Amino acid sequence: MSQPTGAAGSEVFDPAALAHKRTRNLAEHVIGLLLFLCAAASTLITVGIVLVLLRETISFFSSVSLIDFLTDPQWTPLFQEKHFGILPLAAGSFMVAAGAAVVAVPTGLLTALFLSEYASERLRAFLKPTLEILAGIPTVVYGYFALTFVTPVLRALFPSTEVYNAAAASIVVGIMIIPTISSLSEDALRAVPSSLREGAYGLGATKLEVSTRVVLPAALSGVIAAFILGISRAIGETMAVTIAAGQMPNLTLNPLESIETMTAYIVQASLGDTPHGSIGYQTLFAVGMTLFLITLAMNIVSQLILSRFREAYQ
Amino acid sequence: MPTIYDIDTGGKAPALEARDLSVFYGSKVAVKEISLTIPANRVVALIGPSGCGKSTLLRCLNRMNDLVSGARVEGEVAFRGKNLYDTDVDPVEVRRRIGMVFQKPNPFPKSIYENTAFGPRINGFRGDLDSLVEQSLRQAALWDEVHDRLSDSAYALSGGQQQRLCIARTLAVKPEIVLMDEPASALDPIATQRIEELIYELKKEYTIIIVTHNMQQAARISDYTAFLYMGELIEYGPTESIFTNPREERTEAYVTGRFG
Ligand SMILES: Nc1ncnc2c1ncn2[C@@H]1O[C@H](COP(=O)(O)OP(=O)(O)O)[C@@H](O)[C@H]1O
Ligand SMILES: [Mg+2]
Numbered sequence: 135m136s137q138p139t140g141a142a143g144s145e146v147f148d149p150a151a152l153a154h155k156r157t158r159n160l161a162e163h164v165i166g167l168l169l170f171l172c173a174a175a176s177t178l179i180t181v182g183i184v185l186v187l188l189r190e191t192i193s194f195f196s197s198v199s200l201i202d203f204l205t206d207p208q209w210t211p212l213f214q215e216k217h218f219g220i221l222p223l224a225a226g227s228f229m230v231a232a233g234a235a236v237v238a239v240p241t242g243l244l245t246a247l248f249l250s251e252y253a254s255e256r257l258r259a260f261l262k263p264t265l266e267i268l269a270g271i272p273t274v275v276y277g278y279f280a281l282t283f284v285t286p287v288l289r290a291l292f293p294s295t296e297v298y299n300a301a302a303a304s305i306v307v308g309i310m311i312i313p314t315i316s317s318l319s320e321d322a323l324r325a326v327p328s329s330l331r332e333g334a335y336g337l338g339a340t341k342l343e344v345s346t347r348v349v350l351p352a353a354l355s356g357v358i359a360a361f362i363l364g365i366s367r368a369i370g371e372t373m374a375v376t377i378a379a380g381q382m383p384n385l386t387l388n389p390l391e392s393i394e395t396m397t398a399y400i401v402q403a404s405l406g407d408t409p410h411g412s413i414g415y416q417t418l419f420a421v422g423m424t425l426f427l428i429t430l431a432m433n434i435v436s437q438l439i440l441s442r443f444r445e446a447y448q
Numbered sequence: 449m450p451t452i453y454d455i456d457t458g459g460k461a462p463a464l465e466a467r468d469l470s471v472f473y474g475s476k477v478a479v480k481e482i483s484l485t486i487p488a489n490r491v492v493a494l495i496g497p498s499g500c501g502k503s504t505l506l507r508c509l510n511r512m513n514d515l516v517s518g519a520r521v522e523g524e525v526a527f528r529g530k531n532l533y534d535t536d537v538d539p540v541e542v543r544r545r546i547g548m549v550f551q552k553p554n555p556f557p558k559s560i561y562e563n564t565a566f567g568p569r570i571n572g573f574r575g576d577l578d579s580l581v582e583q584s585l586r587q588a589a590l591w592d593e594v595h596d597r598l599s600d601s602a603y604a605l606s607g608g609q610q611q612r613l614c615i616a617r618t619l620a621v622k623p624e625i626v627l628m629d630e631p632a633s634a635l636d637p638i639a640t641q642r643i644e645e646l647i648y649e650l651k652k653e654y655t656i657i658i659v660t661h662n663m664q665q666a667a668r669i670s671d672y673t674a675f676l677y678m679g680e681l682i683e684y685g686p687t688e689s690i691f692t693n694p695r696e697e698r699t700e701a702y703v704t705g706r707f708g
Contacts (some may be wrong), residue, residue, distance in 0.1 A: 343570045351558070396496070
């Protein structure tokens with residue numbers, strides 16, 4: 135190694151000082167390689183999962199036609215008389231997700247607006263962590279909360295409510311995704327430059343007008359992305375819906391009936407004794423693939439919306 | 449005590465009068481007992497070194513300082529005989545009548561039309577919005593450049609155009625007084641010149657109070673100039689006297705560029 139040379143002037147400059155330093159180069163390479171391996175490993179794992187899903191899904195579709203899968207109104211793969219229509223499961227998932235959205239979108243948005251525009255710094259410092267606790271509650275607890283509290287209340291209000299029903303599951307899944315929606319929406323609202331708020335106040339706007347007519351529209355794409363992410367979480371939710379919504383594939387729009395979601399079916403079938411390689415076993419992967427594609431699409435859409443959002447103001 | 453010249457209000461009532469106005473941020477004084485009479489239909493410039501309290505004083509005049517947490521105001525601002533700091537005064541109503549243009553252009557992420565129409569819309573304007581938008585954009589000398597693309601985003605405009613849009617947006621609310629905080633400091637010389645010409649036109653209908661750190665600008669566009677130093681008003685009078693024949697030593701040092 136060459137000696138570090140001081141400032142120009144006193145010493146004669148040695149051009150070798152500009153040459154590569156061997157040990158430093160080696161360290162750079164090792165660290166670069168390590169980081170590459172880590173990145174490669176997680177990419178490989180993802181690719182591996184998708185490949186396994188794909189392989190079993192392809193064998194599933196060698197015995198069931200895609201048309202049947204998409205149009206048959208019944209899902210009875212584990213019965214004697216087998217039907218492989220994804221519609222009842224997809225409808226179950228969508229009903230739960232839609233109900234959850236009805237609960238979580240307004241609540242999450244209003245919470246975000248309150249936290250970002252109205253709450254004092256102190257109140258915010260208290261409320262935000264409190265809300266995040268909601269996100270930390272194990273989902274199985276939500277499931278039993280639905281079963282032992284929400285469902286009895288629903289049955290008192292609507293006596294026709296079944297013990298397992300989509301409504302109770304929707305409500306708790308909605309509560310579960312409020313933190314996702316409120317905290318991502320709040321980030322988007324707070325990212326709106328305060329100069330826009332000042333501009334509106336300077337025109338004689340009230341706080342409500344500033345919040346709803348300047349800040350919210352400016353943050354809209356970020357807020358919508360938060361909704362989509364929250365709803366895609368609701369579709370992927372497993373434990374609470376398995377416990378509270380039932381295991382009855384049921385093509386219905388009545389939220390008081392027992393249903394089964396795609397995720398709940400996966401739990402049910404993987405806990406049962408479906409022999410490896412059988413068609414029952416392959417349905418797991420076909421349903422998993424469907425779920426994967428739906429949440430992937432929703433994530434892509436929200437990413438697209440978010441990238442537009444980054445250009446929304448200067 | 450500050451040196452204050454006779455202010456000729458041209459026979460009209462003053463547009464605004466600050467009396468013993470002080471502003472505190474926490475325990476720190478940013479503006480110290482300033483009294484200032486603003487004549488109607490004139491341009492008044494606030495000058496002084498950075499941090500001397502120009503923006504703070506300006507923001508007090510339409511209660512924008514209410515929005516700064518920790519800011520406290522003492523004293524009075526009289527507008528048409530009413531103290532704006534009386535407890536029964538709604539700051540939202542104050543800001544409708546005393547508008548503000550900011551240092552950095554801050555159009556909303558909306559179309560040119562919607563930016564201009566924003567103020568009238570929230571203030572429940574009933575009438576021909578299209579013609580109000582056109583009139584405001586004309587007043588801000590922007591109409592000719594944008595009349596065929598009113599639905600384009602305001603962000604498609606240049607910085608100088610954006611600032612004129614912000615002025616149009618303020619004028620659309622029909623204020624009596626327009627406060628401007630270094631409105632040209634983020635703009636190039638040509639855009640700055642357009643803003644200066646615009647201010648000259650606007651004083652026919654409005655009273656304008658403008659903060660500037662550019663001494664030539666103050667000398668060019670204002671009728672009266674107030675020199676502030678460390679939160680205090682040092683000298684206030686006709687711009688020509690302040691720049692050519694200041695009575696206070698500190699004013700002279702500042703306007704001749706010896707500090708600041
Ligand atoms: N929000 C604030 N909180 C605390 N101090 C402030 C705040 N705004 C301004 N100040 C202080 O008040 C003084 C006057 O500031 P300002 O009015 O912005 O001066 P100017 O516009 O003349 O540069 C400065 O010392 C500044 O640091
Ligand atoms: Mg300033």
